[in-house]
Each structure stands twice: as C-alpha cells, then as structure tokens.
Amino acid sequence: MSFEQLQYAVASHVATITLNRPDRLNALTRVMEAEIRLAMEQADADPGVRAIILTGAGRGFCAGMDMDELAVLPPDDIRAQQWMRPYDMNRRADYQTRYSYFPAIGKPVIAAVNGAAAGLGLIMALYSDIRFASKTAVFSTAFAKRGLIAEHGIAWILPRVVGQAHAADLLFSSRKIAAEEALGIGLVNRVTEPEALLEEALAYARDLAGNVSPRSIRIMKRQLWEAPYQTLGQAIADANQEMFLSIQSADFKEGIEHFQQRRPAAFTGE
Template structure:
C-alpha cells in the first residue's frame, strides 16, 4: 500500500499530500494519523522548511472519518463508550495537537470536499485556498456524532459563532464561494490553478527569515488565548531576539542595497 502522506520538499517549501484517494483521504485510521504527525514533526525539526502546502490526492481534500469503519465499529470506532473516548484521544485528536505545536506556516490547498474531520483539518492550517470545486461541511450531525477533533474550537474562530453554529447544527455543506464570503478561506481559484497558487504563496512566505516566520506564527497562536498586555510582553521578548539575529541585519542591509536578502536562519 502506498504511503498515507507524501512529503516532498522543493527549496524551502514542503508539499504534504494526503494519499488515500480510495477512502477520499479519510484521516481516522491510525497509520494515517501517524503519517500526518510524522510529517509535521519532520517539518518542525527542519529549519530549512519555511512553509508547508497541505492538499489531498484525487478528487477530495479529505472525507474526515471513515464511514465504513463507523458502520462496522472497527478501528477508532470500536469498543464501548470509554474505549472510543480513548481511541479519539490516542488517535485523531493527536492531529490538532501536532498542528498546534507546528511553528511552520501551513497553507491548505483544498482541492475538493473537506467534510467532517477533513474540514477541521483545513481549519488547522494557517491559510486556506480553495479550488472552485471545494466544499466544506461540519457534517458530524449527519452521521449522528459531534465534532470530535477540535472543530467546535476551530470553526468559530474562522467564521464567527453564528455561522459556525449553523454549519455544526445543520451539517450542511457550503461551497467555495460561500466559504470565501464567510472568511473560511482566503481566496477561491480555478481547480487547475489551485496548487500553483498555493505554492506561489508558500514561496513568497518562504522568502522571509525562518526564525521570524516561526516566531510570528507563535505570537498569533498565543494571541488567541492571551490578553493584550501579556501578548505585548511576549512580543517584546521575541523582538529582543529578532533584533540580534544575523537575518535581521541581512534584511536591513538588503533594503539599503536594493537587493534580495539571503537568509540563513542565523
């Protein structure tokens, strides 16, 4: 069987491709969970990586949970209620935790349906770009379950409480155009242009100093749970580090010399 996640690096940009098109890139199987986390940890530990693009193989971004496994009560969905709780904690819930620890900017290139946990997977990324065929659904209610992998935390922060509740309570899908209107995605592009658009943005991001990118992402993340005075204190500490990096000096020199900077991560 092929690798559950393809990891390809070109320069400072990594493309991660969910590679289970036969299940529409369902992510509840343990080997898929392990592969996603291993890829994120690999990128996190490699300072040459400055941006990630996450997409899906085939016509879907991710169907989320494996419906056949739900029907057969196997894998994540096996055992009594207490066991299923542990299956979630030791399985798919490790994915949002890994994304929460990821300091590398990550772009979701949503190439088709992103349903249930697949929608939440897109929400775990920092930026979302949708192809015209993309669909987004917090579809848990449609199969008689609740958002079990962080969607109830992620979605309101993306689209606001009222629209998040509408999506969660109805399970109804919204198309790419509506997703853009609601702020769930940054932009919508023709399907044929999706990957190049996402990679172009990733390369632009990767043109900046790696430490600065990672500290900036950390500030944004911490800002979601800190008050302003606390965030300002953290910002001052990070700024003290940033001002004494070689990359900061290189950026200033490149500005005065009217040339592209050459960042080394130092």
C-alpha cells in the same frame, strides 16, 4: 521516510504533503492519521523546509473519517495515548492533542483544499494557518448527520475563523457550502481555478520561503496561536520581549542589509 497513504515531497524549501487515497476521497484511516503527524514532524525538523502545504490527491481533500473504520472504531480510541503524545514540550498543552498539533509546528501550514473537506478534513484545514480552495471545493462539518458532536476542538476554532453564528449554522445543519460561500464567511483566504490551486499555493509558499524571515514567521505563528489565551497586556509584554530578541538576531541584520543593498534576501532563520 516512505509513506503508505500519503506522498511527501520537498522542493524550493516547501514540503508538500498529499493525502493519497483518491478512490475514497482521501477519507482518513488510522494509518493515514499517523502518517500525517509523522510527515508534519519531519517537515518541521527539516532545516531545508520553510513552509508546508497539505493537499489531497484526486477529487477530494479529505472526506472525513473512512466510514468502514468509523463503524468499528472502539469508543476509547478517541483518548488513546498513541494519538495524544506531546509534540513540543515548549508549546501549550492545548496544541498537543490529536489534531490540534498543527499550531505547534514552527512553520506555516497552508491547506490547499482541492475538493471535499468534511468532518476531520475540515478540522485539519481549520488548524492550518492559511487556506486556499479550488472552486470545486466543498466544506461540511458532517458531525450532526452522523450522530456525533463538535469533535476535536472545532467548537473552539470554527467560531474564531468564521464567527459564532456561522459556526452554529455549519455545525447544527451539517450543510455543504461551496468555495465562494466559504470565502465570503472567511473560512478560506483565496479561491482559485481547480487547475491553478496547487501552483498558487506553491507560489505563495515559495514567496514565504524565499522572501521573509523564517525566524519572524516562527515567532509570529506562536504569537497568533497564543493570543486567544492572553490579555492585551500579556500580548504586548510578549511582543516587547520578542522584539528585544529579534533586534539581536541574524535575520534582523540580514533584513536591513538586503534592503539597503537592493538584493534578494538570504535569511537563515537565526
């Protein structure tokens, strides 16, 4: 599949999705929004892909919605059915909406934030599983400075990542924070030199693709994203059931055998 506003490449079992409007700091358009979803679905359906990296071309990750489009955006676009279609009928409805579908992808999504991540750009990073940032990355919610509100579930996800007080600060003030502060409050997992960002993200993704069970990651990712809706007892019951199934899986057998035989793993995801 070819794309107009992003680049899509697969190598070493890792799909890299690169937002490609560098002259506009990869500001989001409705075309790009649709293409990101198609690219994510393509990577999820590809058995040759075991991890996904989302990054931006040039100096920006994603500077939010393109202001030219935002100025003429009809109010009812926010609820348009074309954006709200279910991704996976087996996943909870909360993870089927316009931007919250990243958790429904059965593979780890790693945001490699190379520059400005504002508004919707920050939301995409938050719905990713892991976030790497360049030292040049800058983060901002931006909404309050545009007369908007906490969009697309950011009032739910941001406090779970950085805590209630940090979330209130970032939402109310819309101030910009640099990568080191983002690391300090837990917004990102790792900060790198700008020239090393993509290679470090790729190295991490390749490690996941080559050395751990795709089946284990798929189940663990579902567990992590389901946990906010469960009691401890429900999470334990779910884990017990999944443990029963995992012990019968081909990946469990391979996990034991490659350890005993002192050889590289050859997981199949089954």
